[in-house]
Every structure is written in structure tokens, then in C-alpha cells.
Amino acid sequence: MDVFRRIAGEIAAQIASGALAPGARIPSTRQIMAQHGVAMATATKVITHLREQGLVQTSPGRGTTVTRPRAGTPDTPDRDLVVRTAITIANAEGLPAVSMRRLAGELGMPTMSLYGHVADKEELVLLMMDRVMAAHPPPSLDPAVHGWRVCVEALARLQWRMYRQQPWLAQAVSFTRPLLAPHAMAHTEWTMQALDGHGLDPSTLFAAAVMLANHVRGTAVNLEAEAQAEQETGMTESEWMESQEARFAAVLATGKLPMLSGFLATDPSFDLDLLMEFGLQRLLDGLSALLDAA
Template sequence: MERSESTSLPTPAWRKQRKSTGARQQLSQDLIVDTAIRVLDAEGLDAVSMRRVAQELDTGPASLYAHVSNKEELLDLMLDRVCEEMRIPAEPDPARWREQVKEIAYEIHRVLSEHADIARVPLGSIPTGASSLRMNEMMLSVMLAGGVPPRAAAWGAERIYLYVNADAYDGSIHLAKQRASGMERDEYMARFLGQVRDFFANLPADRFPATVRNVGDLMSGDGEDRFEFGLEMLVRGIASYVPANDQANDQASD
């Protein structure tokens, strides 16, 4: 997909127009976004600012505004660049729509998790870049091909995105804490989960009987197990909106 595709999309009403100032010739939107992602991957989203990116490019913040209107647009562009890495199905397969929905969700989670806490960007925002829209178009197309009613597909997709983004962001928080601790990932997680287990196990049993009795289940599985459980729960819920005759056909094809 050509990145120039994004220039043909309408500008969201809530975004300021870029200033048409004369910027240095060597600057470009691609270079600015590449630099911002490099800062993100190395130090996290909080380190990304127009000033910091300008410093990395050995220029002043004002020169960036000819290519990026403000930090909000920069974050949107960064997210869309990251979304280019997502591998999505070439076309919907009605017989495998549930599997395809999960494949797309796993791919979103994989890519977001590889870029520090970029998963924070779509929370409380509406991604409008070409790559984000391409991914959303396929998610909706897959559900609709599987017989999911349009409203259930639209709302179901939005709930899946929220779940995936939140889970990836939660993982990025632990990654940041692990790096700050100086521990390896397995050592950090073992200590953290051990502390949580001890806390639950030592709660007053008369006040928290269900928690104390079920510490084993509360602490069972790893992040991948729990992500799969939550995703399957969502997909089954969306599938429940498929008309009964379509569900019968879907089950017959499995």
C-alpha cells in the first residue's frame, strides 16, 4: 500500500490544518514519523514530543509544523505507520469468519506489543489513517461475511479493539516496570505474580472467602492463556447474534 493513499482521505474536523511554512528541504512527514517511532521504541510514548523529535532531527520544533500539524496528528501518523506492519487476511472467508476475527485481533495485539506503549494512542481516540481503516474494513467485512448483523459487527469490532488495545497497553506497563527493575522478564513476572498470590492468600478468609478459596484459579494461566480466553469469549458473544439458520450452516461447515 502506498503511503500517499492517506493524502486522499478527508481531514478530521477536530484536527488543525497544517501551517504552510517553508520547512527545511530534507524534512518530510515520513522522516518525522520514523524518528518519532524510534524514540517511542527506545523510551516509550511519554518521551515523544514535537520538541524531542525536532532535537533528534537537529532542527527546531517550528520546522515540523509544515509536515505535522501538532502532536495529536503525529501520534495518529505513528499509529498508522505501525498498523502497516499488521498482516490481515486477503479476503473474508465466511466458513472461517470466527477464526479470521481472532487472527486479526492477534495480529493487532502482536504489532502493538512490539512498539512500547503505542497501544495507548487509540484509547480515547478514533484512528483515521489509511492502514487503520484498511484493518477495520477487513474486520467488518469478515464479520458481515459470516452473517453477523451490521450493528453487532460494528459494535463487536469496537469492543474487540478496546479489549486488544487495553491488553497490549497493560503488557507495556509491565514491560516498562520490568526494564526499570533491571530484571529479566521471567524473573520480574515471577516476583510480581508471587507477591499477588501471597496477598490474595493472606486476605481475611471471613471477609473474602471466594478470593481466598480460589487463589489457584485466580493466578492460573499466563498472559497468552488469558488473552485467548477473553478473545474467545468476545467472539462467541458476537456469534450469538448470527441468525440461527446461518449458525447451523456455519457449524455444518466446521
């Protein structure tokens, strides 16, 4: 038997016996590591396995606790409740935590019953993404009044806020195998309309809209990874950087990276918000030149 399954089985037995009552906190990944002498990856698998069985749940500020019975939860929830519950899980624990088994556990229903509401995991993610996009429609700006740049910039920042609030969403969005979510497609349509009327052909309009959206999404992909890293290490981004100062100093002391040494000597401020904004402005500058030439 896999080590993580054995440890998960021990915790599941404590839950079944009542030693761990509903609402009680279970051992954290660090505690599992210390108690059983296993690596972080194995400890994480233990908790993931328990969640997939519907035995535990993770809530912001509370950690991972034994699942409480859901009094009054309908035996046959509607699709909207299924999607909202999946989004709640993704917001708290990331997209990988959303499985059909885990979702069924949260809803207090057999896993197979879910397939009466969604065909598979792909359709579930599509519905999750479209629901979030529907809650963030394009801004009420008129390109003829406000200008194309103000309009496109406003939509990019709206998308960035959306990804900030829902870090899992960037993992769901793809520009090579896109899920056909109508409200997501509306964002692309809106950008194309904002850029229309300046001499660009439809192919160029589409490429420009996707380029801008991909910059925001590509930067936002780091958000969920950072949240996971903070949970696993217990350190914020700035705290982690401080812990690496000695290593940075050793590398820079070689004298082989003079530009980076000069940059770091200025005590710089740098984060994902700055990266997103800098890239956005450079892309808009390039589009401005393209529109002027057209």
C-alpha cells in the same frame, strides 16, 4: 527552581564541560534518588527533562546515555524519517517520551522546523499509528473459504502481536475520539466484511468489529504500564508477584476470599496472553450465537 530542574542542570553542565562525553551513561533514576535524596518521580523528571532538551537518549540494553552528534543527519529530514524516529523513541521509552522538542533533538534540527512536516503532536501520533498499521495488514483469508470465526480470530491475534511489538500503540488508539488512520480503519472494514452475509445490519457489524478490536486494545493497554513498572522497580512481573507473597497470604488468611484462595492454591498460571485469549474466545462464542439467531 524545581528540584528536578536543578539536578538536570547539574548533569547538563557536566555534559557541556565534557565531564560526561557523548555516549557516556548518565546516572540512573535509582542513582539520582540515592545521590540527591529525591523520590522516584523526581528522578524520572530529571531524565525526561534532559531527553526533551536532546542532551541524552535511552536505548534498550544501554540505559540512558549522552547524545552522540549525528554526522550526516540531514538538516531537513523528510516526513518519513520524522515518523520513523518518533516510533523508535516510543518503542524504547513509551509514547509520553515523544515530544516535538525531543524529536527535534534526535534529528539534530530546530524544534520549529518539525512543524513543516507535521502540524502538531496529534498528527504525529496519527502518522506513527498508521505506519505501524500499514506494516500489519489484515490476513489473507477468505471468509467464504475459511469461515468468519477463523478470519476474525486471526485478525485479533495479529493485532495482539502488533501491540506486543509496539506497546505504546495501545495508548494511541481510541474508540471514543479515534484518529482517522486509513490503515487502522482497514482493520475495522475487514472485520465487518468477515461478519457480513449473516443477517446483521451495518450498525451491528460495526459494533461487533469495534468490540473485538477494543478487547485486544484494552488488554494491551497494560503492556506499556508493565514495561514502565519493570524499568522503575527492576523486577519482572513474576518477580514482583513473588515479592508480594506475604501480603497476599495475609489478606487470604482472613478467610473472606474463599474463591480466590482456592484459585491461588492451585499454583495458577495467569498473564495478559491468557487474558486476551480467554476474552477473545468468549466474544467469538457470543458472536456465534448472534449470527445463528440472525
